[in-house]
Amino acid sequence: MKNDLQRSYDLKRKELETVCRSNGLALTIQRRAIFDALASRTDHPTVDQVYEDISEKLKGVSRTTVYRVLETFVSIGVATKISNPESKARFDADTKRHHHLTCIACGKVLDLHDPTLDNLVPREGKIPDFDILDYSITFTGICSGCRKKPLNKH
Ligand SMILES: [Zn+2]
Numbered sequence: 001m002k003n004d005l006q007r008s009y010d011l012k013r014k015e016l017e018t019v020c021r022s023n024g025l026a027l028t029i030q031r032r033a034i035f036d037a038l039a040s041r042t043d044h045p046t047v048d049q050v051y052e053d054i055s056e057k058l059k060g061v062s063r064t065t066v067y068r069v070l071e072t073f074v075s076i077g078v079a080t081k082i083s084n085p086e087s088k089a090r091f092d093a094d095t096k097r098h099h100h101l102t103c104i105a106c107g108k109v110l111d112l113h114d115p116t117l118d119n120l121v122p123r124e125g126k127i128p129d130f131d132i133l134d135y136s137i138t139f140t141g142i143c144s145g146c147r148k149k150p151l152n153k154h
Pocket residue numbers: 103104105106107108142143144145146147
């Protein structure tokens with residue numbers, strides 16, 4: 001029997017196929033491999049981490065290509081780029097509304113699923129000259145791994 005993670009992963013691969021097709025993009029081996037690498041991780045990898053995962057399998061693929069493909073995924077809506085205090089972009093194949101916990105010491109990003117945060121509306125209601133499409137809340141703090149270590153003073 002398939003577990004939930006496997007099932008949602010299969011769904012995502014189907015979604016990728018459909019969305020690529022409707023955007024007139026060929027689902028190349030590169031795109032598929034990069035998506036697989038992203039969707040199989042839940043730690044919101046950076047371009048470098050995705051590149052490390054696939055560089056063995058896809059010889060000759062460059063970091064720039066990985067970055068470009070990830071940006072394409074964001075623009076067609078099968079992945080999101082998450083905001084975090086680091087300068088490095090991190091990517092997420094989970095595009096359903098959820099929130100994040102970011103460790104300011106190691107940069108780790110964890111998912112936070114909390115229905116009480118899912119239906120927030122600005123007090124003003126509609127903001128003039130701006131249509132809100134989506135949102136995601138990032139809590140910053142210290143992860144359990146870093147809590148045990150003394151804080152790095154910069
Ligand atoms: Zn940490």
